Amino acid sequence: MHKQVFLLVAFLAVSSCTVLAQSEVGAATINGTVSDATGSAVPNARVTITGSATGLTRTTETSNNGLYSFTRVPVGSYDLTVEATGFKTEKRTSVSPSVGAVATIDLSLSVGTAQEVVSVTADLPVVETTRSQTSTTVTSQQVTDLPINGRNFLDFTVLTPGVVRDPTRGGDLSFGGQRGTSNSLLVDGSDSNNVFFGQTTGRAGAGRNPYSFSQDAVQEFQVNTNGYQAEIGRAGGGVINVITKSGTNDFHGTGFWFFRDKALNANSWENNRRNAPKRAYHFNQFGGNIGGPVIKNRLFFFFNYDGQRNTTPNPVFLQVAPPADALSQQAAAELSRFVAPYSNQLDNDVYLGKVDWEITASQRLSVRYNANRFKGVNFENTGVASAAEHTGNSDVSTDNIVANHTLVIGGAAVLESRFGYTRDDQPGGANSTAPEAVIRQSGTNVLSIGRNSFSPRYTNAKTYQWVETYARTIGRHSLKLGVDMNFQRIENFFPGNFSGSFTFNSYADFATRTPFSFTQGFAGPNTDGPLTRPHVNEYAFFAQDSYRATDRLTLNYGVRYDYFAYAEPSVRNP
CATH class of the missing domain: 2.40.170 (Maltoporin; Chain A)
Incomplete structure (x- = not known):
């Protein structure tokens, strides 16, 4: 038997853009940070994505750093909803990550009741400047x-x-x-x-x-x-x-x-x-x-x-x-x-x-x-x-x-x-x-x-x-x-x-x-x-x-x- 061994890869991406490309094979990822008006992280916020065409629903909670992540998401269009006690419900529509991409959607919550909804159509950047490939x-x-x-x-x-x-x-x-x-x-x-x-x-x-x-x-x-x-x-x-x-x-x-x-x-x-x-x-x-x-x-x-x-x-x-x-x-x-x-x-x-x-x-x-x-x-x-x-x-x-x-x-x-x-x-x-x-x-x-x-x-x-x-x-x-x-x-x-x-x-x-x-x-x-x-x-x-x-x-x-x-x-x- 012959063998070939390859040890890889270390790579670095530095930028301020909101989309990371990580070559998700056959799928996509949606993640981001939830913060308040002062920029402080909002932990334990409930984050939900819903597929516009299929009704697929997944839910997670933000970490102590306000971070959330949905991996291995089928490619398509999604509505993203964030709910947290003491804040208005924040909603992003038409979140559409492409194959192999990681769409990072950061949200800032406004003080209010959960019955108040702020809805914005997501606008993902065309140029993914943080990609490492x-x-x-x-x-x-x-x-x-x-x-x-x-x-x-x-x-x-x-x-x-x-x-x-x-x-x-x-x-x-x-x-x-x-x-x-x-x-x-x-x-x-x-x-x-x-x-x-x-x-x-x-x-x-x-x-x-x-x-x-x-x-x-x-x-x-x-x-x-x-x-x-x-x-x-x-x-x-x-x-x-x-x-x-x-x-x-x-x-x-x-x-x-x-x-x-x-x-x-x-x-x-x-x-x-x-x-x-x-x-x-x-x-x-x-x-x-x-x-x-x-x-x-x-x-x-x-x-x-x-x-x-x-x-x-x-x-x-x-x-x-x-x-x-x-x-x-x-x-x-x-x-x-x-x-x-x-x-x-x-x-x-x-x-x-x-x-x-x-x-x-x-x-x-x-x-x-x-x-x-x-x-x-x-x-x-x-x-x-x-x-x-x-x-x-x-x-x-x-x-x-x-x-x-x-x-x-x-x-x-x-x-x-x-x-x-x-x-x-x-x-x-x-x-x-x-x-x-x-x-x-x-x-x-x-x-x-x-x-x-x-x-x-x-x-x-x-x-x-x-x-x-x-x-x-x-x-x-x-x-x-x-x-x-x-x-x-x-x-x-x-x-x-x-x-x-x-x-x-x-x-x-x-x-x-x-x-x-x-x-x-x-x-x-x-x-x-x-x-x-x-x-x-x-x-x-x-x-x-x-x-x-x-x-x-x-x-x-x-x-x-x-x-x-x-x-x-x-x-x-x-």
């Missing part, structure tokens, strides 16, 4: 209203400074110039990554399916670029913290259909010059969602479906014109039967179902299931230099289920248990059983026929995750302790050259069947050949604290220990 929030309005081609919500990540698509990794996201394999995607607090490929589950938007989660199912997400809290790990690049939509006390649904077709497109200049028809093109995107109450204020549901049908032409032609000699012309004539266009058809279906249950005033259970089925016809190793028989179908089949249980203990502590399971199967087929033949001319690949040297192949991964987090407010300290276990069971079948691969350095060599080289893969002694099982076990323990020393000084610090264990083959050098 650099992050950007993509709001629900942005996810809904901003135009996007392909409906992959992760494309909105490039709205964050320093984030671009990595051209060397098929479109992975690059944070600050780092490789796209260094990132982590969290959905509803659960790991959604394929460790083997270093990409998101299903390799969405980076060489396989266009997306694994529907844009319409995403409520909002936070993009963390550096300086994360200790709760977040397993990433040297960026961490994308996503929450999906939930049902509310009102029934609500939407539907959509986007259609693009060759009939709506102009013909290309080249086709017009040759008097050729438009190439085949069909692109349909459709779906919808519905959510609402099963039992008002207690039990809610949400369901979303997103489908995509995309057909595009794939022309095939000889990349280098054949020389005029007889053998080269003979080879070109023989290869002409492989030079025929074919279609790439991409079918993607995504389903999401979610249930949220307010079991009691102190217990909440959320269960979410997401499924993705993708079929890419002639998507394997496709291109203008690949004959139809040199390609194959790409399939992606993923299932992800996450359960979050939150228990509020005595108003000042929260225990959260999170369980996740992901199945990620990615087989790639072959359209031929013949050995691969690569024909070249003058150092350039002219055409590839036969079975691709790496096909058929598959990579199947199963991920099991357990996270236990305990958060408690003690005086001016907001403590958090946790354990995060992640186990991936991987089967990878990469039959490189097991079908054989010929290389012909010229048309003439192909005509005479005189290969420059032939490569044949074989299983080594005491091995499973192209089948490997690179299982990964990940163990993490973390502790962090946010200490509000004064109204103008906040200290955020923590430590995290990560241990990675990788399976090794019994025969290292067969």
